[in-house]
Amino acid sequence: MTDAPDPDALKALFLPRLRAELDALRSASASTAADRRPVELDQQSVGRLSRMDAIQQQAMAAAQDARRHARGRALDAAIRRIGNGEFGWCADCGDFIGLPRLDLDPTMTRCTDCAR
Template structure:
């Protein structure tokens, strides 16, 4: 893969990381502890708040995992390994990398 294409992928990955950071900042309030005061919140409202909190926590975990994958992709760019399948060593298709720049396996190896 040529340097220009690697630079484009690096910029895209960095932009995705910035988006994830923004999403985390917006989702902070949803992860807050739900109050146990039954007088302030009815039982059903509290259950709804707990469900919303669980969804916010799951979203945070998903973003954390995606951030980890994207940082690993940046490390592969630095090491000259970006765009090559970690299983067979062949090049990962350009379309696959454009869809998911953190992909580590070619379509053949990913399908098993």
């Protein structure tokens, strides 16, 4: 089992980072809400090709927002794990995940061995 830092040290190290990323995701999602609105059919001002481009851009914005929401759920879960003392511990074997792996992505829930 790898030596783990104090839970309060983990909290101080990662909680601000997790919250900052979550806030940035929410802000980005709010700022692109107009890009995800349905494309209106107005044949007077938008030609067929322009409308197809608008539909493609709307679909890409919706897919990007779905990825943001998935990342947000992972960040929320990591914040909850910090709160209940489970952050940094492998969900499979119970060993400490390791600071380098958590530094790479603090939403990791499994150690390197279990992730293989």
